[in-house]
Amino acid sequence: MEEPGVSPVVIVAMDASTQSIRNQMAALLPRLRRFALSLTANGGDADDLVQDTVERALRNLHQWQQGTRLDSWMFRIAQNLWIDQMRARRVRAVAAYDPEAAEKVAVDGARDAEARLTFADTVKALQDLPEDQRVIVGLILVDGMSYREAADVLNVPMGTVTSRLARARMALAARVFGDAGASR
C-alpha cells in the first residue's frame, strides 16, 4: 500500500444523478407541453397529460435505459398515455357524445384574436387526423424531431414514420391550402 491511512472500503460515493434527472425533466417541460397540446388540443388536458407523464417517468425511472435519450423516453410515455386515454374515451363517447364540447378548443388567453383564430384552425385540423398521424405531426412538425428521432420514440421503422407523416400532411395541406394544395 503506497498511501498510509487508506481505507479500501468505500461505502457510499453519493452522486446527484436523481437530482440531475429531475433537472433535465424540468427543462423538458416546455417541449412536452407543446407536444401534449398538439395531441389534446386543450390546454388543461395537455397539462394533465404532461403531469401524468412526469409522474409515470419518475415512478418507473428504472425502466429508462441510462445512456439513452431522456427526451425520447418521455415523449414515448406521453404518447402512450394519450393513446390509452383516447381509447378509453372512445368507449365512453359512444354512450354520451356532446358535439358542443367537441367543438370547444381552449386556447391560451394571451394570444390576440386573429392569432387565436389561426391557432384554433390549426388545432381543429389536427384533431381531425387519426391518432397515430397526430402523434407523428406532433413529434416532427410541432416538436421538430427528425424522422429518425420520431421513429426511435415510437419504436417503429422509418418507413412507417415517412408514410404516416405523408398522409397526415396531405390531409393538413388540403385544409390549409384547399384541395389544390394537396395535389401534385
Add this chain to the structure above:
Amino acid sequence: MNLTQEQLIAYADGEVSGEELRAIENQLKARPDLRLFVERQRALRQRLESDFAPLMGEAIPDRLLKAVSDTPVSPRWRWRQSFAGWKETLASRRFLLQSAVPAGVALALGLVIGVFITPQGSFRIDQGAMLAQGALSTALDRQLVSAQDSASLVHVGISFRAKDGRYCRTFSEAALSGVACRDANGWAVAALAASPAESGSYRMAAAMPETVRKTVEDLIAGEPLDAAAEQRARDDGWRAR
C-alpha cells in the same frame, strides 16, 4: 424515376441526401407543379411551428414543476444508482490493490451502515440524497473545529468552502468518516467511508479515508476555513454564497 409524395415531403423536410437528393433536385427543375407542392409543405411546417411556438415561452404551471420535484423515484432506480457506485469502486484498480482487508470487513461495515441508516441513525435518504440527521447533523451545525465538544461522539475535522459556494465539513463518527455539504435540505453527505482502522486516531485530518480526502480535494475552493471564518460561517447558518 417517379417521385412519390413521401419522397417530396421528406425532401421538403431536409431528410433526403446523397444520390436521392440530386435526383429529386434534377426533376424539380423541370416541374414547377412539384416545386409548388414542396413549397406548400414547407409553409405548412412553418405554420405549425409558429402556431405552437408561443408555448415554449409560457410560464410552466406550478403543479408540473411540483410533479418533477416531488414525485418519488422508483426504489429500483435508487437501488441501482447506489449499486452503480459500488461497482465502480470494486472495478477500480486502486480498490483491488488495496483490498488487503477482506470482504468480511466490507460486510461488517455494510451492517454498520445499515444500522446508521435508520430513522434513529445519523443518516437518512431523501430523494436519492443521503442527509445527516440527529446528533451528526447537530454537530455539523454547531460544533467548531477549534472548540470540539469532548462529550460529542462526532468529531469535526475541517470546514471549507466548496467551489459551488456551499460550506462543507469533514466528520468522523464511530467507525465512519465522511464529508458533508450544507444545502437547503440539510447536510448532504458527499462521501462516506470506514475510518482507517489501523490509525486509531481518526481525529486527525491526515487520517481521512482516501475517498473522503479525494472528495474534499475535488470540492474545496482554496484553503480550509480558519477559526474566525468558521465561526462566522456557523453563526450565519452555513448559508451558501
